[in-house]
Amino acid sequence: MIEKKDVSLERAVLIGIVTKDQDESKLKEYLDELEFLTFTAGGYAVKRFTQKMDMPNPKTFIGSGKMEDVRSFIEENDIGTAIFDDELSAAQERNISKILNVKVLDRTNLILDIFAQRAQTSYARTQVELAQCEYLLPRLRGMWTHLERQKGGIGMRGPGETEIETDRRIVRDKIALLKDRIKKIDKQMAVQRGNRGQMVRVALVGYTNVGKSTLMNTISKSEVFAENKLFATLDTTVRKVVIQNLPFLLSDTVGFIRKLPTQLVDSFKSTLDEVREADLLLHVVDISHPNFEEHIDSVNKILGEIKSSDKPTIMVFNKIDAYQAEPLDEDDLETERTEKHYSLEEWKSTWMSKVGNNALFISALNKQNLEDFKKRVYDEVREIHITRFPYNHFLYPDYNYEDMG
Structure with missing residues (x-):
């Protein structure tokens, strides 16, 4: 039975795998941390899905049977987000999104989103935006096919809201611009540190x-x-x-x-x-x-x-x-x-x-x-x-x- 939580929190499922390098106790600890990250970002982890595998499936990260279990649970329980504990490749994210038909995030995207919420100064916001653009660049192809059903919330803050319709050239230009901006701020901060005596x-x-x-x-x-x-x-x-x-x-x-x-x-x-x-x-x-x-x-x-x-x-x-x-x-x-x-x-x-x-x-x-x-x-x-x-x-x-x- 699913415990009722604050309706303002975004409902999500967490997904991780047990491998030769990550036993069950280690995975539990990582998923505990992932659940805390989800809460910090404004979400609520309704359920966890785990699977034992020698290595992640190169197409869908988890096996087809487990993926079907996740899909069924998502449809039956009005889940809007699936969060994976490890970083997904662009192809994995694209394939999983087609199957689950919900917003798909990985640990990296989740942390980037929290940083986007927490950044207060212009410098921090610029650094977060640069990291988000670099994360976004190899994933642009998949964005065209499934971003229309992502209505905001976790993982959709920052440049994700304004760069959806861009192509790779524009994103690369944006990255170059942000790097130049950071260099200028770095010089200013170096002067400030020097002035501290x-x-x-x-x-x-x-x-x-x-x-x-x-x-x-x-x-x-x-x-x-x-x-x-x-x-x-x-x-x-x-x-x-x-x-x-x-x-x-x-x-x-x-x-x-x-x-x-x-x-x-x-x-x-x-x-x-x-x-x-x-x-x-x-x-x-x-x-x-x-x-x-x-x-x-x-x-x-x-x-x-x-x-x-x-x-x-x-x-x-x-x-x-x-x-x-x-x-x-x-x-x-x-x-x-x-x-x-x-x-x-x-x-x-x-x-x-x-x-x-x-x-x-x-x-x-x-x-x-x-x-x-x-x-x-x-x-x-x-x-x-x-x-x-x-x-x-x-x-x-x-x-x-x-x-x-």
């Missing part, structure tokens, strides 16, 4: 929805937008934080995510300049998430892509107030004790040994252990400042950390 730069990085903006608000006493949705923060925010007479710049950057679309990594590399130019990274992690270690790996991979993996980094494990280990029945001798049964103290021991003294455990929301966090950040910033400006380190004596902010 010689202050130490600290950047918050991490997976999406780990609490970076909440931590930013707590440290800098600012009002950065934060909510429990993916990609709540898209535009980079920079705040000046002063500890006594030692100032530094703190930036909050866009969250990362697994299977991040290539178009977004490329078009948002300029936004990530704040990360590349930072002197210190605060890698924020949601320790309450059961797969936070994979999130860490995903972030580290992207940091490597933007040549920032070698920067001094403090691992900040956030949301300790929400962390709960799964209980293990001591009488159950068959169940193997795994990392999901670790206590918070055991995780602390594990990660302290992995990264030396570069791990902190806090709750930004409830302000737990923030004094340790403030002291550590102050020590790191002061050390960087003294190293860079040895002639004036005497200006910055030890400081009462309670006054931070």
